[in-house]
Every structure is written in C-alpha cells, then in structure tokens.
Amino acid sequence: MAQDFREDFSNGLPANAWRGTDTAWIVEDGKLQSHWEQAKSSFYLGTAEVHAADSWQWWMKLGFNPSSQNYVDVFLVADTLNLLSPVVSGYFVRAGNTADEVSLYHVVKGQAPVKVIDGLDGLLNHASNIVQVRVSRHGGHWYLQCGTGAVATWDTVRTAVDSSGGAQGYFGFAVKQSTASFFDKHYFDDVVTGAWPDTTQTPPGTPPDTTQTPPVTPPDTTTPSPPDTTQTPPVTPPDTTTPSPPDTTQTPPVTPPPAHVSGREPLLYDVVIHEILTDPSPPAGLPPYRFIELKNRSGDTIQLQGCVLADAIRRCVVPAYALPPDSLLIICDKDADSSYRRLGATLSVPAFPAFKTADTIVLRNAHDALLHVIAYGKETYHNDAYAKGGHSLEMIDVSTPCSMAENWTASTAAMGGTPGHGNAADGHISPVVPDLLQAFPADSLHLLLSFAATLDSATANGLEHYHFQGGRLKVVKATVRTPLCNEVVLTLQTPLQQDSLYVLTTTGITDCNGLESGVKNEAAIALTAVPDSLDVVFNEVMYDPAPGMPQFIELYNRSNHAVDLSHVFLIMLDKEGNERPGLRLVAKPLLLMGGAYAIVSNDPQALCRQAICGMDGPRLTVHLPALSNEGAAMRLRYDTAGLDAFAYSPEMQFELLTGAKGISLERIDPDKPTQNAGNWHSAAADAGYSTPGRKNSQAMPVPGQASGWSVTPATFSPDLDGMDDLAVIHYVMPLPGFVGNITLFDANGHAVRELVRNSLLGTEGKFTWDGLGDNRRTLPAGIYIIYVMVFDRGGTVKYWKQPLVLAMKLQ
Known part of the structure; x- marks a missing residue:
C-alpha cells in the first residue's frame, strides 16, 4: 500500500522530515524557498524517510527563465537521499533545460538520464513561471500533467510505458544554478504523494489515449482491482494568488443519504461555517484541538451525511447527522471528541483538516454543491495577539453568509471561543458592494478581475458586463472563479500590447445579496515589466x-x-x-x-x-x-x-x-x-500634514506654472444655498518651506478673522473662508480685504492682498 505524505511547510521546515543541503533552504510565507547564494552550484533537499507512492503532485514557482545551467529536478523515487550522488537511481521530473519543458526522466546508477515523457517545449519560456505538476503510475504506465500560470491552464495528460523502476524511494528537490540572478528564486509548496489515482478522474487534461499504448498486464493474472477510493485522492495545489480548495471533480462522488434518513439535503447557505479554531496553541481556555462549528440557518432539519469539509490540502466527509433548525454542531478530529462534547453537540471525523495560517475552507453537500466558503488570514482576526493562536474566528452576521472577511473577527470570549454556543461577535454588518478592486493581466490574453464581494455567477459570467474604453479590446469569455466567487477570468479576443494602457469598465454585476457597485467599476490595465533601479x-x-x-x-x-x-x-x-x-x-x-x-x-x-x-x-x-x-x-x-x-x-x-x-x-x-x-x-x-496615496503637498510645482495667490469667486454668499458659499484662496509657491498668515479685514481696516496663523504651506494648496468672524458669527455684507504674509527660514517675507465681496440675499 502506498504511503500518504503531505507537506505544506506551514510549520517551517521540520528537521525530522527533510534532509539535504540544510543551509540552502528557508521557509518564507509558508513556502519552501531556495537560499543558496553560490554561483555555479547545485543543492538539494529530500524526505528523511523512504516512501512508497504511485502518485505525486506539487506546486512550484521558478522566478526566472530556465536554461541548461538553471533547472530543477524533482525526484519522485530515488534510491539514495543524496539526490546529487553520481550513482543515484530513480525517476525525476526536470523543470527547465534548453527546451523550457517539464519532462519525466529515468536514471540508473549515474548513467545518462533517459527521457520517459517529453513535455511541451517552451512551457517555461517566461521570465517567471508558476507550475503545478501531477505525476502518477500504474501497471508500468506513467502519466504527467502540468498546470501553468497564475490562472492555472492545464495541458493534456502525457503518457508513456516504463516499468523498470522501483516501487519506493526518497522524494526531493535538486537545484542547479549558474549566476546570482537565479539566487533565491525557487519556491515549492503543497507536496502530496500517495496511492495510485484513477486517471479518468484527473481533470482538466485529456485522458490517456489507450488505443496508442497497449496496457501492460500486471503480474497477477486475476483482474486488477480498482483503486481504493476510500483513500483521499491527490489535491490540486492552490493558486498562488489565493489558496483554493481541492478540485472535487477529481473526487468520486459521495453517496447521498438514504431517503429514510431524517432531514433534507442542504442547499447554498442552508448550513454555514459559523466558527473555526485554526490554531489551538497557545491555548486561551479552549481544548487544544482545532474545530469547525456549523450552523443551520434554514427552517428545516438538515441531513449532513456526505457533506465535505475541505481546505487546500485535506478533506473530510461528514457521517449521517440530522441538524435541527437554528442549531449548532461542532466538528473535530477523533482525538478531540471528548473534549468538545462537553461544550455542545459534537461530531468527530477522520482526516480533519490541519489548517494553515492563511487558508480557504469549503463546505459542500453530498452532490458537490457549494454550501459555504471562508478565506482567512492573520488580518481576519483584527487582533495581532489573538492571531498568534488560541482564539477562534467567529462569524459576525449570520444573515449575510456570503459576505467575506469583513464578516469575521477574533472571538472575544474569555476562553478564546464559543463552540456550541452563540458567538461573542454576533452582530450586524453592512454588506460590502462588489467594487472592482483591480484587473491584473495573467498573460496577454487573460485578465484576472478581483472584486470586493462574492459575486452572483449568473451575471458575472455574462460578456455584456465588460467593456473597454474606445472598444480597443473584446472579451470572448468570462469565468467566475470558484469557490470564493470574487474573481473573474476574462479571455480576450486579441492580446494586450506592451506599454499600452487599457481601461475596463464593468456594468450590471451584482453580488450574492443583489447589490451592484455604481461607484468603483473601472480599472486601468497594462502588461507588467521588470522595473529598473529607481523606477x-x-x-x-x-x-x-x-x-x-x-x-x-x-x-x-x-x-x-x-x-x-x-x-x-x-x-x-x-x-x-x-x-x-x-x-x-x-x-x-x-x-x-x-x-x-x-x-x-x-x-x-x-x-x-x-x-x-x-x-x-x-x-x-x-x-x-x-x-x-x-x-x-x-x-x-x-x-x-x-x-x-x-x-x-x-x-x-x-x-x-x-x-x-x-x-x-x-x-x-x-x-x-x-x-x-x-x-x-x-x-x-x-x-492635513500628510498625503497618503496622493500627490505630495511639497511636490515641485509644474514647470512653467506661475506662483502667487488668487481667490474665487470674487463675490461669495455664505447663505448655504449651495452656490458660492465659500471663498477659496488658492496659492502656488515657488519652493517648499514657506510659512503663511492670512487675516481678513473689513472696509474700515479692522481685523475680523485670523484665518491662518503660522501655517506651514505646501508648494500648492488652498484655504477657505466661510464668511464668519473670529466670534464665529456671520459678518455683514460688504467689501473685505484678504491680507497674506508669507516668510521662509531664510528671512524672505512676501505680502499679497486682494479685495473680496461678501454678499447676502435681500430679505
């Protein structure tokens, strides 16, 4: 039986699990990263124990365009832990080389490697590459599939026959690099190895063409048994932009509950994730185990049998359980059952997810229909101390379950959470409208749109909702990315051009509450470039x-x-x-x-x-x-x-x-x-003594712009009718560093308002006068004099004065 091995590096680099060139690696943001700053060198990291496996998958990022001197060998099975040994034998996937491909090789005792599966040439011919790789074998048949890009695009499943290798060995990464420009640019995450998966369940590639490759008869003359579907199939590594749950199209469907079992099957938002404890250490009072609390929002009894809870790495199936209306259920690992049963209704399951610091948790029913999803990170706690562990995340407003992170916060309960009871954070929030946050070019033909809220997929998939200024581009496909449904991938008819600016406008897109953004629905787009120094x-x-x-x-x-x-x-x-x-x-x-x-x-x-x-x-x-x-x-x-x-x-x-x-x-x-x-x-x-996100108040004036003072309008009427209620005094200074005083005098020469006193001026700005005197009372109609004095630290003094008419409506 193949052994399951999973590593997401959320706990750093466990010394008891990995061995190799130890100082060449660090864990940054939950990902394994190379850190070997030696030119013309090779280094490696492998699993400390031998593993038996028939399927492998991992996520990696190569922040460079590979070459014959800069590539990665990912060993699936090696007969020695030293992956750089001149006599190593095994199978490895090489990412890079001269053809910029991802290919499968077999090597025997230091001989020249033999290519088993030839990958697609040019696949990695980019300045930076994000790759997800799946490899499996069965009965001497090998299968290889790659997904590339921030918006994962999968190629077809490539196959070959090779049954000469062993059934077990070490897994690991071997890197070859040439110059400093390749240092620290190798990233790996979400390693999953285990049993043979049925390739007919492997999307989105094309199943192998068995008419071209005759199947190899296993040694046992009896009919081969199908794969053990009770084991957890491999999970697709998450997209680097947002952690994603497993692609459940790979998972054999769970048998729905029998008709005689009480309760109906849940639909979208009938049952929601109500509270989660992602990190129980250090404990604040809760049992030292992770949990998820579900809440039945519907008016019916819900049968949970076959529902699936999953994160990016692991999934668990909920057994039969009838959840009454408006009730709560704690779900936890087997070891935590007795601890949480004291606090409320509890159901323990095997393979309970081990949540990461930032993760996405998905709840689906027995027919794979989405029920609820939450994506969280440290910022979701809104409390740095609580984010370190021991405190749960609670939903604030159960009436808006499709709201995103704004509907979650750290529990303020004394024991760190409220499993089995109403949330301490229970309250009301105003739903966030689906503002268009940005549009990012994943490549020249695909845009990734990010929105501030969960979208209604029916509207967001419509092409009529996306328009480019001047009709410069046309959208031929729009796809809402699940399960969060806050991102849309647009496919363009013609590619974006370098150094060209495009403006996209969205219209008529609503969120799951039926709200539409009428304010922020426009985004500027351009292909990115690697910046030079001081860009x-x-x-x-x-x-x-x-x-x-x-x-x-x-x-x-x-x-x-x-x-x-x-x-x-x-x-x-x-x-x-x-x-x-x-x-x-x-x-x-x-x-x-x-x-x-x-x-x-x-x-x-x-x-x-x-x-x-x-x-x-x-x-x-x-x-x-x-x-x-x-x-x-x-x-x-x-x-x-x-x-x-x-x-x-x-x-x-x-x-x-x-x-x-x-x-x-x-x-x-x-x-x-x-x-x-x-x-x-x-x-x-x-x-306001600061200008975050806008032009600096002390920025150099525009060349050719005349310095001086002015006032508009020349006649103003502070009667609050919305017309010329304020006198606006504008200024442009030749340089920063001037201090200003502004005093208003009446026609008799009496000072009536000290508007500005020793105020640090910018290079350009304005002040307003509302017609009030120093006593904060409205002054009578008439002619007033604006008197300005400015000086700098060098002793330079300048004056300016201008008459201004304060008018009032006749009664």
Missing part, C-alpha cells in the same frame, strides 16, 4: 503619527511601466545596518501603474479614516515594525534587485516646527536623489 521609490514616510493614526510608507512608480507589487519587498535595517527579513508587500499579483502611489501600512483602513487618502492606488496591509522617531534605514527590492534605499531622520523635518508628531516627511522631487536630505520636507498644514 519605484520611497515617496513619503509617517514615522511618528498622531494618536489613532497608523504609521505608513508611501511608494511612487516614477516609470511609464506597470509593476507587479507581489515581487516587491521592503527591508528594514537595524541600528547596526544589518538587514531584517524582507517584508513582501502583497502575496497576490497587484498592479502599480506608472505615475501611481501605493500606501504601505499596518492598517490602511484605519489610516484612511484619519487622513485624506488617494482613491486610485493600492492600499497594502503589511505588518511594519515600529518606525523609530530617531530615524531608520530601509530598502526596496524587486525580487533580489535593488529599487531604492532611504534613511530618514527627524532633522529632515522643517526646522521652524515646534514638533513633528503627526507630520509626515514628503519627497519633493522624485527625479532627484532619494538620500538627499534637501529633497525631503514636512507635509503642509492645509494638506
């Missing part, structure tokens, strides 16, 4: 925010190319100048268009409640370390290539300020050196 730069830093405002860093794309932010890392340096571990800005592909800004903050939502944020650029949730008020150094990288470096200090703040708390540092000119202290300035007062 993306530091543009603003808030290191000492006011109470209630998170710190933030703003980036600016000063190039004309779109950049994929999932390749960008922020690296902080300690006081000794040593680099701390890099912070990936975002796990999923995300566009930063040329000329656009990106906000990087622990909590962009809270930041934009306190500050006026730009509307168009990305807002990235990144767990930044505390930015020191004494100054700190940071670097920006695209993969391993440097983009920008900046060391800020409080001395860069405007010297006439009495304090810098709540005032950000802004870059004046993106084309001048980053580390030039004179290229940074304190943000202007009239901009």
Whole structure:
C-alpha cells in the first residue's frame, strides 16, 4: 500500500522530515524557498524517510527563465537521499533545460538520464513561471500533467510505458544554478504523494489515449482491482494568488443519504461555517484541538451525511447527522471528541483538516454543491495577539453568509471561543458592494478581475458586463472563479500590447445579496515589466503619527511601466545596518501603474479614516515594525534587485516646527536623489500634514506654472444655498518651506478673522473662508480685504492682498 505524505511547510521546515543541503533552504510565507547564494552550484533537499507512492503532485514557482545551467529536478523515487550522488537511481521530473519543458526522466546508477515523457517545449519560456505538476503510475504506465500560470491552464495528460523502476524511494528537490540572478528564486509548496489515482478522474487534461499504448498486464493474472477510493485522492495545489480548495471533480462522488434518513439535503447557505479554531496553541481556555462549528440557518432539519469539509490540502466527509433548525454542531478530529462534547453537540471525523495560517475552507453537500466558503488570514482576526493562536474566528452576521472577511473577527470570549454556543461577535454588518478592486493581466490574453464581494455567477459570467474604453479590446469569455466567487477570468479576443494602457469598465454585476457597485467599476490595465533601479521609490514616510493614526510608507512608480507589487519587498535595517527579513508587500499579483502611489501600512483602513487618502492606488496591509522617531534605514527590492534605499531622520523635518508628531516627511522631487536630505520636507498644514496615496503637498510645482495667490469667486454668499458659499484662496509657491498668515479685514481696516496663523504651506494648496468672524458669527455684507504674509527660514517675507465681496440675499 502506498504511503500518504503531505507537506505544506506551514510549520517551517521540520528537521525530522527533510534532509539535504540544510543551509540552502528557508521557509518564507509558508513556502519552501531556495537560499543558496553560490554561483555555479547545485543543492538539494529530500524526505528523511523512504516512501512508497504511485502518485505525486506539487506546486512550484521558478522566478526566472530556465536554461541548461538553471533547472530543477524533482525526484519522485530515488534510491539514495543524496539526490546529487553520481550513482543515484530513480525517476525525476526536470523543470527547465534548453527546451523550457517539464519532462519525466529515468536514471540508473549515474548513467545518462533517459527521457520517459517529453513535455511541451517552451512551457517555461517566461521570465517567471508558476507550475503545478501531477505525476502518477500504474501497471508500468506513467502519466504527467502540468498546470501553468497564475490562472492555472492545464495541458493534456502525457503518457508513456516504463516499468523498470522501483516501487519506493526518497522524494526531493535538486537545484542547479549558474549566476546570482537565479539566487533565491525557487519556491515549492503543497507536496502530496500517495496511492495510485484513477486517471479518468484527473481533470482538466485529456485522458490517456489507450488505443496508442497497449496496457501492460500486471503480474497477477486475476483482474486488477480498482483503486481504493476510500483513500483521499491527490489535491490540486492552490493558486498562488489565493489558496483554493481541492478540485472535487477529481473526487468520486459521495453517496447521498438514504431517503429514510431524517432531514433534507442542504442547499447554498442552508448550513454555514459559523466558527473555526485554526490554531489551538497557545491555548486561551479552549481544548487544544482545532474545530469547525456549523450552523443551520434554514427552517428545516438538515441531513449532513456526505457533506465535505475541505481546505487546500485535506478533506473530510461528514457521517449521517440530522441538524435541527437554528442549531449548532461542532466538528473535530477523533482525538478531540471528548473534549468538545462537553461544550455542545459534537461530531468527530477522520482526516480533519490541519489548517494553515492563511487558508480557504469549503463546505459542500453530498452532490458537490457549494454550501459555504471562508478565506482567512492573520488580518481576519483584527487582533495581532489573538492571531498568534488560541482564539477562534467567529462569524459576525449570520444573515449575510456570503459576505467575506469583513464578516469575521477574533472571538472575544474569555476562553478564546464559543463552540456550541452563540458567538461573542454576533452582530450586524453592512454588506460590502462588489467594487472592482483591480484587473491584473495573467498573460496577454487573460485578465484576472478581483472584486470586493462574492459575486452572483449568473451575471458575472455574462460578456455584456465588460467593456473597454474606445472598444480597443473584446472579451470572448468570462469565468467566475470558484469557490470564493470574487474573481473573474476574462479571455480576450486579441492580446494586450506592451506599454499600452487599457481601461475596463464593468456594468450590471451584482453580488450574492443583489447589490451592484455604481461607484468603483473601472480599472486601468497594462502588461507588467521588470522595473529598473529607481523606477519605484520611497515617496513619503509617517514615522511618528498622531494618536489613532497608523504609521505608513508611501511608494511612487516614477516609470511609464506597470509593476507587479507581489515581487516587491521592503527591508528594514537595524541600528547596526544589518538587514531584517524582507517584508513582501502583497502575496497576490497587484498592479502599480506608472505615475501611481501605493500606501504601505499596518492598517490602511484605519489610516484612511484619519487622513485624506488617494482613491486610485493600492492600499497594502503589511505588518511594519515600529518606525523609530530617531530615524531608520530601509530598502526596496524587486525580487533580489535593488529599487531604492532611504534613511530618514527627524532633522529632515522643517526646522521652524515646534514638533513633528503627526507630520509626515514628503519627497519633493522624485527625479532627484532619494538620500538627499534637501529633497525631503514636512507635509503642509492645509494638506492635513500628510498625503497618503496622493500627490505630495511639497511636490515641485509644474514647470512653467506661475506662483502667487488668487481667490474665487470674487463675490461669495455664505447663505448655504449651495452656490458660492465659500471663498477659496488658492496659492502656488515657488519652493517648499514657506510659512503663511492670512487675516481678513473689513472696509474700515479692522481685523475680523485670523484665518491662518503660522501655517506651514505646501508648494500648492488652498484655504477657505466661510464668511464668519473670529466670534464665529456671520459678518455683514460688504467689501473685505484678504491680507497674506508669507516668510521662509531664510528671512524672505512676501505680502499679497486682494479685495473680496461678501454678499447676502435681500430679505
């Protein structure tokens, strides 16, 4: 019997499970990553124990275009743990080589490897490659299938006959690399090996053509038994953009419950995932075991027999259980049964999922129809301490089950959760409308659209809902990605062109609550390019925010190319100048268009409640370390290539300020050196002392723009009729660093309103006057004088005055 082996690296790199060139590997973001910075070298990592298997699958990313000197050999069965041994024997899949292919090889005692299955030439002929691989064997027949791209595109199943190899061995990865440009660019995840799967159940490839390859008769003359379908079939590794549940089309259908069993079969949202404990350690009071709590929202008794709970790696089948209306059921592992039975109705199952730090959990009925799904990560807890373990995630509003992460939060119960009882988080939320968050080019013919809510598939699949500005492109296919249904893959009739900008508009797309976005339904699209040094730069830093405002860093794309932010890392340096571990800005592909800004903050939502944020650029949730008020150094990288470096200090703040708390540092000119202290300035007062996601208040004025002051309209009437209620005083300064005072005088020369007092000005801005005096009462109609005095730290003083008419309606 083949042995099941699964590894998702969620617990790091277990020393008792893997051996090899130990220092050549790290685990980053739950993925195994190469970390061997030696040119013209090879290194490996293999399972510590021999495994018997007839099927293998894994996910990998090669952040480069492979060659004859840069490739990966994934050994399925090797007779020695040393995968680089000159006398190793076994089977391996080579990803790369001169043909940029994924092919199966057989090697015997150091002889030249023999190609068993020839993969598709050019499959990996890209600057970066995401690959999912499935291999299986049965009766001397081998099967190979590859899925590539952020939106997985599967080729056909390729077959061959070779029965000369052994039945067991070591599994592992062997890497050959040439130069520094290939360092740290090999990623692996979601390894699953086990029993032979029935290839007729393997989508989406074409089943092998058995008319061309005669089946090999097994040694046993009796009719071969079918595969043991009680074992868990291999699971498709998740898409790197969003962890996905297993493709249940591979799984033989579960027999539905007999008609005489009480309760009807559940339909969509009849039964929902109500509470989950993904990490029981360190315990806060709950039993030290994972659990899922289900709730019956319907008015009927529901029969759960045959329902399936699954994450990206493992699935479990629920036995017969009649769940009454408005009731709860705890589902857990066999070992946890007695512990949770004391807290409420409990059902234990074998193969209960071992959840990852970030995961997607899916509930389906016995006929594979979706019932409910939740995708979560550390940010879903809204509490960094609780996200470390011991606290469950609870649904807030059971009346909006199709709401996404906004409907979940960490339990505030004293014991860390409420299994078997009403949720501590029980409350009401306003459903999020399906705003179009972004459109990302997976390749020149496919766009991946991301929405803020779960979509109604019936409308989102319609081609009539997608339009390109000027009719430049045409959509020929729209596919909603399940199970989350918040992403749509568009197939284009003609390919996108490099360095061209496209604008997509969506109309008539509704979410599962019937809501439609009438505001944010437009996205700019461009093919991405690898940025050069200083294409993306530091543009603003808030290191000492006011109470209630998170710190933030703003980036600016000063190039004309779109950049994929999932390749960008922020690296902080300690006081000794040593680099701390890099912070990936975002796990999923995300566009930063040329000329656009990106906000990087622990909590962009809270930041934009306190500050006026730009509307168009990305807002990235990144767990930044505390930015020191004494100054700190940071670097920006695209993969391993440097983009920008900046060391800020409080001395860069405007010297006439009495304090810098709540005032950000802004870059004046993106084309001048980053580390030039004179290229940074304190943000202007009239901009709110920060400009996250929008043009800096201290940015250099547009060349040729005249400096000075003006007021519009020349006559205003503050009667709140919506017409000219405010006098707007505009200014353009030649340089940053001016401080302004604005006083309003009446026709007799009496000061009636001190509008601005020693306010730090930007290079461009405005102030408004509402017609009120210093006593906050409306002044009488008449002529008033605006008197402006500005000065800089060098002693330069300038004056400006302008008459203004305050008018009132006749009674």
